Amino acid sequence: MKAPICNVCLKSEDELCSMCEDKFENGKITDTDINVSRILHNLSKEHASLKDSEIIKTFEAENVVVIATAKGDGAKVVGRSGEIVKKVADEVDKSIRVVEKSNEDLETIKGLLSPAEVESVNTVFTPNGQEKKIVVSDEYTGKINLSEDEFEEIIKGITGTHYRLAFE
Numbered sequence: 001m002k003a004p005i006c007n008v009c010l011k012s013e014d015e016l017c018s019m020c021e022d023k024f025e026n027g028k029i030t031d032t033d034i035n036v037s038r039i040l041h042n043l044s045k046e047h048a049s050l051k052d053s054e055i056i057k058t059f060e061a062e063n064v065v066v067i068a069t070a071k072g073d074g075a076k077v078v079g080r081s082g083e084i085v086k087k088v089a090d091e092v093d094k095s096i097r098v099v100e101k102s103n104e105d106l107e108t109i110k111g112l113l114s115p116a117e118v119e120s121v122n123t124v125f126t127p128n129g130q131e132k133k134i135v136v137s138d139e140y141t142g143k144i145n146l147s148e149d150e151f152e153e154i155i156k157g158i159t160g161t162h163y164r165l166a167f168e
């Protein structure tokens with residue numbers, strides 16, 4: 001399993017090695033990255049699909065923890081009928097959403113917003129410069145368990161690009 005923390009740290013219970021400790025101090029990895037990676041590593045003993053999965057990053061929002069995986073690894077982390085994410089959800093006491101990081105930002109965006117459908121992604125010009133705006137039908141307002149701000153922060157963390165979410 002590949003995770004935001006190294007193999008040694010995946011196996012340990014509390015301490016971090018000096019390399020991972022540095023990443024933690026610099027804010028490159030968070031408590032949620034460490035916690036969720038270790039939970040998944042533990043589960044990989046009974047769920048072999050996790051062994052060749054890659055966890056890129058995790059994000060903790062108010063109502064949900066988002067796990068970003070490498071492309072093609074989402075199903076390995078979700079497990080059959082969601083059995084793996086259910087166990088993770090029990091441990092972190094929040095629901096879990098798994099999203100694959102794709103080469104195409106739009107695929108990642110769709111994954112994070114599903115089942116809401118993306119109507120369009122437009123470049124708009126604002127006094128502060130260009131901005132990419134994702135439009136979702138307003139029938140989904142309040143039906144996504146992430147706030148607009150949380151969504152924007154997470155999608156920036158995964159894709160490196162700032163997108164703005166709008167319900168219209």
Ligand SMILES: [Zn+2]
Nearest residue numbers: 006009017020
């Ligand atoms: Zn380490």
